[in-house]
Amino acid sequence: MEESASAGTGVPAAVYDDDIVKRFAIATILWGAVGMLVGVIIALQLAWWPANLGLPWTTFGRLRPLHTNAVIFAFGGNICFTGIYYSMQRLLKTRMWSDALSKIHFWGWQLIIVSAALTFPLGLSQSREYAELIWPIDIAITLIWVVFAINFFGTIAIRRVKHIYVAIWFYMSFVITIAVLHIVNNLAMPATFLRSYPLYSGMTDALVQWWYGHNAVGFFLTTPFLGLMYYFLPKAAEKPIYSYRLSIVHFWGLIFLYIWAGPHHLLYSGLPDWVQTLGMVFSIVLLAPSWGGMLNGLLTLRGAWHRLRTDPVLKFMVVGVSFYGMSTFEGPMMSIRAVNGLAHFTNWVIGHVHSGALGWNGMISFAVLYWLVPRLWNKPLAKPNLATQHFWLATIGIVLYTVSMWAAGLMEGLQWRAIGDGGQLANPIFIDIVHRLEPFYWLRLLGGSLYFVGALMALYNFWKTIRGPESVSTDASAPVPAT
Amino acid sequence: MADETKNHGSEKKYGQFHRRVFEANIVNFAIWATIAILIGGIVEIVPMFTPAGTEISPDVTPYTALEVAGRDIYVSEGCYLCHSQWVRPMRAEILRYGAWSRAWEYQYDRPFQLGSRRIGPDLHRVGNKYPDAWHYEHMRDPRSTSPGSVMPPYAWLLTNRIDAGDVQASMKALRKTGTPYSDEDIAGVEASLATQGGEIVGRLGDAGIQSDPDRAIIAMIAYLQRLGVDGRAALQKQGVEY
Numbered sequence: 001m002e003e004s005a006s007a008g009t010g011v012p013a014a015v016y017d018d019d020i021v022k023r024f025a026i027a028t029i030l031w032g033a034v035g036m037l038v039g040v041i042i043a044l045q046l047a048w049w050p051a052n053l054g055l056p057w058t059t060f061g062r063l064r065p066l067h068t069n070a071v072i073f074a075f076g077g078n079i080c081f082t083g084i085y086y087s088m089q090r091l092l093k094t095r096m097w098s099d100a101l102s103k104i105h106f107w108g109w110q111l112i113i114v115s116a117a118l119t120f121p122l123g124l125s126q127s128r129e130y131a132e133l134i135w136p137i138d139i140a141i142t143l144i145w146v147v148f149a150i151n152f153f154g155t156i157a158i159r160r161v162k163h164i165y166v167a168i169w170f171y172m173s174f175v176i177t178i179a180v181l182h183i184v185n186n187l188a189m190p191a192t193f194l195r196s197y198p199l200y201s202g203m204t205d206a207l208v209q210w211w212y213g214h215n216a217v218g219f220f221l222t223t224p225f226l227g228l229m230y231y232f233l234p235k236a237a238e239k240p241i242y243s244y245r246l247s248i249v250h251f252w253g254l255i256f257l258y259i260w261a262g263p264h265h266l267l268y269s270g271l272p273d274w275v276q277t278l279g280m281v282f283s284i285v286l287l288a289p290s291w292g293g294m295l296n297g298l299l300t301l302r303g304a305w306h307r308l309r310t311d312p313v314l315k316f317m318v319v320g321v322s323f324y325g326m327s328t329f330e331g332p333m334m335s336i337r338a339v340n341g342l343a344h345f346t347n348w349v350i351g352h353v354h355s356g357a358l359g360w361n362g363m364i365s366f367a368v369l370y371w372l373v374p375r376l377w378n379k380p381l382a383k384p385n386l387a388t389q390h391f392w393l394a395t396i397g398i399v400l401y402t403v404s405m406w407a408a409g410l411m412e413g414l415q416w417r418a419i420g421d422g423g424q425l426a427n428p429i430f431i432d433i434v435h436r437l438e439p440f441y442w443l444r445l446l447g448g449s450l451y452f453v454g455a456l457m458a459l460y461n462f463w464k465t466i467r468g469p470e471s472v473s474t475d476a477s478a479p480v481p482a483t
Numbered sequence: 484m485a486d487e488t489k490n491h492g493s494e495k496k497y498g499q500f501h502r503r504v505f506e507a508n509i510v511n512f513a514i515w516a517t518i519a520i521l522i523g524g525i526v527e528i529v530p531m532f533t534p535a536g537t538e539i540s541p542d543v544t545p546y547t548a549l550e551v552a553g554r555d556i557y558v559s560e561g562c563y564l565c566h567s568q569w570v571r572p573m574r575a576e577i578l579r580y581g582a583w584s585r586a587w588e589y590q591y592d593r594p595f596q597l598g599s600r601r602i603g604p605d606l607h608r609v610g611n612k613y614p615d616a617w618h619y620e621h622m623r624d625p626r627s628t629s630p631g632s633v634m635p636p637y638a639w640l641l642t643n644r645i646d647a648g649d650v651q652a653s654m655k656a657l658r659k660t661g662t663p664y665s666d667e668d669i670a671g672v673e674a675s676l677a678t679q680g681g682e683i684v685g686r687l688g689d690a691g692i693q694s695d696p697d698r699a700i701i702a703m704i705a706y707l708q709r710l711g712v713d714g715r716a717a718l719q720k721q722g723v724e725y
Contacts, residue, residue, distance in 0.1 A: 045633075045635070046602065046633060049632075049633045049634065049635055052635030052636075054635070054636060054638070056637075056639050059560070059561075059635045059637075060561075060564065060565065060602075060635060061560045061561030061562060061564050061565065062560065062561055064561065064564045065561060065564075123559040123560060123561075124559070125558065125559060125561055126558070126594060127557075127558040127559075127561055127562075127563055127594055127596065128594045128595075129563075129599060132561075153509065153513070156509045157509065162506075162507055163502050163506040163507060164505075164506040164507075164509065164512070169512070169516075172512070172513060172516060173516055173520065176513065176516060176517050176520065177520045180517075180520065180521070180524075184524075189656045189657075189659045189660045190656060191652045191653045191655065191656035191657075192649065192652050192653075195555065195653065195656075196656065197593040197594070197653070197656050197657050197660050198593050198594050198660070199660055200593070201589070201590060201591060201592055201593045201595070201660070201661070201662075202537070202586065202587075202588075202589030202590050202591070202592045202595055203531070203537060203586045203589055203595070204528075204531040204532070204536075204537055205592070205593060205594055205595040206589075206595040206597050207527065207528055207531055208528060209594075209595065211524050211527065211528060219520075248501050252519060255516060255519050255520050256519040256520070256522065256523070257523075258520075258523075259520050259521075259522070259523035259524050260523035260524075260526075260527065262527070263527060265599065266597070268571040268572060268573070269569060269571070269584070269586075269597065270538070270584060270585055270586030270587075270588075270589065271586070272530075272531075272536065275527050275530075275531075278526070278527060279527070282523065341571070341573065344571075344599075345567060345598075345599070345600055345601040346601070349599070349600070350600075412601075416575060416576075416579070416601075417573065417574075417575040417576075418575070419574065419575060419578075424578070425575060425578050425579055428579070430579075430603070430604040431629055431630070431631050431632060434602075434603075434631070434632075434633060435631055
């Protein structure tokens with residue numbers, strides 16, 4: 001049964017649940033726009049403090065978690081679910097195991113996002129970076145994640161092909177690891193319905209939190225996105241993945257090594273030295289499997305590079321994978337103790353995060369959306385030129401953003417540590433250095449705004465596409481290429 | 484198998500193993516992937532729960548009721564997003580902020596607030612650095628004490644009130660996690676708040692500022708004035724110079 005089903009016979013598109021994919025796709029672009037808008041607002045607040053508005057609900061301290069959670073878990077989460085629900089049905093040649101669970105997952109996740117958007121401005125926060133949501137919402141996340149996991153593994157169990165394509169390996173590591181990280185990191189003792197205290201204290205709490213925090217990057221912003229790359233890049237390029245063997249090696253290497261890297265966030269802290277050193281060493285080694293993924297993606301384009309000139313999807317895809325390579329080089333470098341001594345606490349870290357978030361996650365997300373929306377709604381993209389303009393605006397925006405933050409980070413890092421001839425601090429007044437950052441903050445605001453405007457252009461383009469006339473032909477049900 | 488890749492002969496050999504052992508058996512695949520992602524965390528985190536993993540010091544005592552209330556505000560406002568509480572063992576940092584931060588100084592910190600960004604200066608040694616009135620004015624209008632500051636004003640702390648029952652609930656929960664509060668500490672929250680709050684209000688009054696012991700700003704000042712103080716005293720006792 002399994003053998004014959006895998007023999008390349010296409011499954012009619014009707015068996016797939018694409019309504020759920022459409023819902024997640026719409027949620028992705030809407031939450032993406034909201035999350036980026038909040039990012040633009042808090043960038044403005046750093047350049048011009050009156051933008052805090054003098055209200056409790058709109059201060060930087062309350063809005064920054066809203067920005068990070070919205071772009072990571074709302075924009076990033078929804079695009080992963082979009083891609084996973086679309087691709088795994090096709091890769092496994094079966095409908096999702098349970099439509100009801102798919103719907104519960106979708107609405108549950110959106111409710112969690114809404115609750116985040118309400119609680120953060122009200123000052124309800126655990127203030128543990130990227131795990132700020134209060135304990136009742138943490139429990140809701142756990143329940144919804146279990147629903148997703150049951151549906152995910154249920155769908156694999158009823159698959160009509162024998163072998164599981166590499167994209168699904170990466171999705172699987174996402175499903176398993178986020179569950180482990182989320183539960184262990186958020187173990188807490190409630191004091192009231194809105195406040196709790198972690199079971200860990202001091203440096204132990206810091207270590208658990210950064211084990212979570214760094215692997216939220218690893219398993220929320222890396223592995224599922226690599227899964228998206230493994231499905232949508234060969235689809236868009238119409239080429240099979242370059243190397244199956246490389247995908248095996250870098251998959252196991254990546255998931256094994258990533259989990260060790262958290263302590264690089266705590267170099268020069270009270271954490272035991274051996275833990276700090278392990279974190280640094282594993283971060284450096286992590287370069288190898290990271291670049292394995294990048295190379296497997298880029299080399300898949302062999303013989304298809306000419307299509308970059310005309311296809312906006314491939315443009316987004318290639319720049320996305322390139323930024324993945326760049327930020328996974330920069331990350332290990334910043335984990336080297338001596339480099340970290342300079343970079344830590346500075347805007348350099350913000351630049352690094354955004355080269356990954358805007359460059360890798362954002363560009364891959366838009367590539368997937370530009371590829372998917374016409375196929376899901378069976379209509380041609382309304383404004384192909386606008387997509388290309390979006391691409392250039394976003395790329396210029398990322399460059400302005402990262403370069404200004406690199407410069408700002410290096411400057412403040414060097415000025416904080418500068419020692420004068422007499423052995424005293426060369427810049428004893430902290431606020432003097434803050435003032436020198438202002439031009440870079442304006443430049444960053446410009447870069448971020450360009451990226452945000454690009455997202456609005458995508459939103460408009462998808463709106464026009466969905467409302468536009470039907471397409472004559474479709475390849476949405478085309479069989480998936482072999483690995 | 485029909486969907487076997489035809490491109491690379493050598494991959495066939497590796498593929499056979501991976502396909503047979505993992506891809507054709509999702510339970511096996513999921514178990515091994517789980518083991519792979521657990522090892523690093525277990526090796527690094529579990530030793531922290533042994534006596535050798537976490538340094539503790541008898542010289543550091545738990546936060547008072549008013550300081551707990553202040554810390555709750557610090558956590559609620561997301562102060563850690565701009566201010567670290569982590570002086571690194573580097574010459575410039577010791578010159579700027581004071582002694583570098585020891586692990587045991589954080590032993591009662593739930594959640595930890597080391598922070599990851601210094602949009603403003605580090606606060607781990609800010610306790611007793613400025614008078615109470617400075618903090619009051621700084622929260623009301625940061626630019627009145629620090630010209631050119633980019634910090635937003637926190638004027639609502641001057642009017643918001645803290646609730647003794649709420650603080651008691653916090654301390655009960657903290658005790659369940661292991662903070663050594665006695666029954667008297669828990670029962671005496673209201674009196675403790677009034678006493679410590681009254682002292683701060685008195686010092687503010689000397690500086691010509693009118694406030695009440697149950698205002699949020701009083702709790703915030705109590706917490707900020709506590710930061711790094713126990714550690715500094717313990718280090719001085721050990722003869723550490725900085």
